[in-house]
Amino acid sequence: MVIPSxxxxxxxxxxxxxxxxxxxxxxxxxxxxHPPFKTTLSKxxxxxxxxxxxxxxxxxxxxxxxxxxADELLESLASVNVYLPHRDPWPIILFHTGDFDDxxxxxxFLATLREKIGGASNRSxxxxxxxxxxxxxxxVLPEGIPHTKEELDPVSPSSWPGYHHMCAFYxxxxxxxxRLQDVTYYLRMDTDSLFLEPLCYDPFEVMHxxxxxxxxxxxxxxxxxxxxxxxxxxxxxADSHPEVELRLNASKTxxxxxxxxxxxxxxxxxxxxGYYNNFEIVKLEEFRKPEVKEWxxxxxxxxxxxxxxxxxxxxxxxx
Ligand SMILES: Nc1nc2c(ncn2[C@@H]2O[C@H](COP(=O)(O)OP(=O)(O)OP(=O)(O)O)[C@@H](O)[C@H]2O)c(=O)[nH]1
Ligand SMILES: [Mg+2]
Numbered sequence: 437m438v439i440p441s442x443x444x445x446x447x448x449x450x451x452x453x454x455x456x457x458x459x460x461x462x463x464x465x466x467x468x469x470h471p472p473f474k475t476t477l478s479k480x481x482x483x484x485x486x487x488x489x490x491x492x493x494x495x496x497x498x499x500x501x502x503x504x505x506a507d508e509l510l511e512s513l514a515s516v517n518v519y520l521p522h523r524d525p526w527p528i529i530l531f532h533t534g535d536f537d538d539x540x541x542x543x544x545f546l547a548t549l550r551e552k553i554g555g556a557s558n559r560s561x562x563x564x565x566x567x568x569x570x571x572x573x574x575x576v577l578p579e580g581i582p583h584t585k586e587e588l589d590p591v592s593p594s595s596w597p598g599y600h601h602m603c604a605f606y607x608x609x610x611x612x613x614x615r616l617q618d619v620t621y622y623l624r625m626d627t628d629s630l631f632l633e634p635l636c637y638d639p640f641e642v643m644h645x646x647x648x649x650x651x652x653x654x655x656x657x658x659x660x661x662x663x664x665x666x667x668x669x670x671x672x673x674a675d676s677h678p679e680v681e682l683r684l685n686a687s688k689t690x691x692x693x694x695x696x697x698x699x700x701x702x703x704x705x706x707x708x709x710g711y712y713n714n715f716e717i718v719k720l721e722e723f724r725k726p727e728v729k730e731w732x733x734x735x736x737x738x739x740x741x742x743x744x745x746x747x748x749x750x751x752x753x754x755x
Contacts, residue, residue, distance in 0.1 A: 493620035495526040495640040498610075499627060500602055503535040506545060509627040510552050517553045517564045519631035521638050528568045529615060529622075533601075536570045571615045575601040578736070591662055606713070608732045611723040619720060620644075626714040639717055651717035657707040667693060667703035673734055680727070 497516060501509055513528065536542050546565045553564055577597060582588040590596040606624070616622060621640050643651060671692075674681040684690045695701040722728070 491523060491641070491644065493640065493644050494618060495522075495524070495621045495623070496529050496616065496619045497526060497623045497625060498529045498531060498616075499625055500605065501530040501532045501536065501627060503541070505627040506548075510549055512625055512627055512630055513549060513564075513568075514553050515631040516625065519634045521635060523638055523641060525567055526640070528564075529571055530568060531571050531573050531605075531613075533573050533575055537572065542570050569615075571613075573605065573613075575605070577601075604736070608736055611718075611720055611732070616720060622718050622720065624713065624716045624718070629714045643717055643719060648717075649719045649722040650711075652711040652713060653715045654712040655709055656712050657709055660705050660707050663708045664704045666708055667696065667706060671696070671703075673731070677730075680731070 497520075499509065499512070509530075516528070530536065536545065546568060549568070550563075550565045575597075577583050585593050585596050588596070590600065592599070610616065610622075621643055623639060639651060642648070674684060684692075693701055693703060693706040696703055696706075723732075
């Protein structure tokens with residue numbers, strides 16, 4: 437979700453800057469135990485999936501899809517079909533917000549996919565298109581914010597509200613989505629994400645055997661304009677959660693901005709690092725741990741719902 441500073445896509449208001457805030461604390465909390473792995477096309481032996489027993493985990497490849505981007509989605513799926521090795525034919529879940537409600541639209545899409553990839557998958561007996569599922573999401577704006585563009589004045593009016601919903605989905609809601617309840621790992625692809633050459637290992641298998649929580653492609657910065665208020669939010673969170681502050685301060689990778697303690701810098705001008713997550717692999721249970729849930733809950737509350745009575749954690753993500 438990193439938006440390169442030079443990119444014109446200044447998309448977020450403070451409400452939904454949550455897109456990759458995960459990196460701040462959730463990742464620091466997680467990685468002190470299980471460091472992430474960075475995807476490369478390094479020369480690990482190719483995984484041989486013939487006759488393999490069922491693994492002790494489940495996985496899914498997920499997309500957030502829309503009809504307007506069907507062509508690039510088809511390209512992306514075709515690249516998954518050809519280049520992504522797997523020991524099991526995991527489902528491919530296309531989350532959508534209504535575009536694929538109608539069965540004819542789903543059938544048309546799958547027929548085009550079959551036409552494009554030329555029949556059965558080259559890596560499994562199961563037809564690739566049979567692995568595709570459509571899962572509807574109901575996106576609702578938070579209660580405490582204005583719901584019109586005019587009143588809200590988002591950073592990028594042209595992408596309101598879809599992009600903002602997307603950010604909220606991938607940064608918090610996804611970990612509690614019912615369809616993923618029994619899924620151990622998901623691999624996120626964006627509709628414009630592509631495998632360009634064969635991956636020589638099964639990423640889920642690597643996550644499992646190396647006990648990783650998160651796999652990613654790179655690290656970058658979001659433009660400060662989309663992260664206004666974020667450092668202060670973090671500061672407040674750390675102040676009210678001493679155990680988190682301790683963990684952050686002990687981290688080798690985490691750093692508070694220089695000069696922030698004595699007010700020498702305007703924190704709103706300091707960019708924030710984040711994982712580039714057009715491709716990412718997530719071990720879901722790690723993001724459902726109480727301390728991460730607590731953090732995520734604060735993210736979705738801030739700042740509009742601060743006065744709201746805090747409910748027990750387990751009921752906060754009935755999504
Ligand atoms: N259904 C739906 N999907 C969306 C919407 N906005 C974005 N998406 C999808 O969500 C995924 C992430 O959106 P991107 O536009 O790639 O956002 P990003 O990853 O922050 O931006 P880049 O770093 O430029 O790729 C993509 O698969 C999009 O197709 C939306 O309004 N509706
Ligand atoms: Mg993207």
